[in-house]
Amino acid sequence: MAKNAPYAWMNGKLVPWEQATMHIATECVLRGENVFEGERAYWSEAEQELFIFRHAEHIERLRQGARIMRMTVPYSDAEIEEACISLIKACGYRGPVHFRPVVYFDQGELTDYLPSEIKTGMFILAFSKPSTKSIETGVSTCVSTWRRNSDLASPSRIKSGANYHNSRLAYIDARLNGYQVPILLNAAGKVAEGPGACFMMVRKGKVITPPVTADILESITRETLIEAIQAELGIEVIEREIDRTELYVCDEAFFCGSGHEVTPVNSVDHYDVGEGKPGALTRRIQKLYFDIVSGAVPRYRHWLTPIYGNAARKT
Numbered sequence: 001m002a003k004n005a006p007y008a009w010m011n012g013k014l015v016p017w018e019q020a021t022m023h024i025a026t027e028c029v030l031r032g033e034n035v036f037e038g039e040r041a042y043w044s045e046a047e048q049e050l051f052i053f054r055h056a057e058h059i060e061r062l063r064q065g066a067r068i069m070r071m072t073v074p075y076s077d078a079e080i081e082e083a084c085i086s087l088i089k090a091c092g093y094r095g096p097v098h099f100r101p102v103v104y105f106d107q108g109e110l111t112d113y114l115p116s117e118i119k120t121g122m123f124i125l126a127f128s129k130p131s132t133k134s135i136e137t138g139v140s141t142c143v144s145t146w147r148r149n150s151d152l153a154s155p156s157r158i159k160s161g162a163n164y165h166n167s168r169l170a171y172i173d174a175r176l177n178g179y180q181v182p183i184l185l186n187a188a189g190k191v192a193e194g195p196g197a198c199f200m201m202v203r204k205g206k207v208i209t210p211p212v213t214a215d216i217l218e219s220i221t222r223e224t225l226i227e228a229i230q231a232e233l234g235i236e237v238i239e240r241e242i243d244r245t246e247l248y249v250c251d252e253a254f255f256c257g258s259g260h261e262v263t264p265v266n267s268v269d270h271y272d273v274g275e276g277k278p279g280a281l282t283r284r285i286q287k288l289y290f291d292i293v294s295g296a297v298p299r300y301r302h303w304l305t306p307i308y309g310n311a312a313r314k315t
């Protein structure tokens with residue numbers, strides 16, 4: 001579990017961790033009515049700088065989710081960026097950071113108000129969070145009996161707190177059955193994604209990932225890898241539906257996401273993926289990803305936002 005941070009940012013102010021509280025009558029507390037982002041910042045020892053990865057794209061997605069929810073984001077992009085930077089600086093992090101900007105519905109009634117009439121607020125949490133051990137070891141997975149949220153019910157495209165009820169059910173079930181991470185199918189029975197990351201597999205030398213219409217979150221890591229795998233490794237990435245049984249015959253597989261980074265999948269439903277350990281191409285993709293996020297690949301430097309100002313901004 002992530003440790004408490006010294007500060008949080010809440011509705012325009014940096015506040016000590018203990019004071020970052022919210023009333024129990026808000027829609028956010030009662031119904032999980034929020035839209036949020038999970039972003040990472042990476043420390044570059046060489047440049048003595050902390051870089052946020054693809055911040056603009058995260059905020060664009062936050063706004064997209066808020067739009068679908070007809071929710072007003074109460075701050076401008078510049079104000080949100082400044083808030084994220086000020087919080088991370090105040091916490092004094094000089095290592096990997098995971099942070100969450102969250103826009104929420106305040107007090108209201110589900111039945112009485114148009115969503116646009118319900119006040120919204122915003123808070124940001126930032127944690128010191130190194131990569132998980134699973135990056136090295138890989139994970140065992142199963143196909144969950146729970147289906148991914150459908151676009152016509154609780155759209156997976158929106159990164160809303162309420163959607164993670166679905167992820168939690170799938171996680172708990174997988175863990176009770178002895179697996180580490182579930183893979184969720186969508187209502188059509190095709191592979192959607194993991195509970196907190198997108199899914200990619202390798203078959204016959206090509207990387208394959210479900211399309212954005214498969215009831216997945218429009219992942220920024222997925223988009224990053226689709227571009228970088230083709231441009232830097234010269235390997236084709238195909239966006240298409242994936243059948244359940246393809247999981248049992250693929251050569252390699254991995255989850256990708258800001259939090260999970262590139263996490264190898266060792267097995268699905270007790271079928272070994274490849275040799276039952278992280279595959280060679282997955283390892284190359286991991287390396288490429290970590291090189292990009294840490295600023296080592298000049299071509300992708302425009303995706304990095306420096307926090308402390310030790311490196312030139314958006315070089």
Ligand code: PMP
Nearest residue numbers: 196197198217219220221257258
């Ligand atoms: N799917 C779900 C359900 C997620 O929670 C996440 C993590 N935000 C992802 C995919 C990956 O998205 P991203 O690469 O933008 O972090």
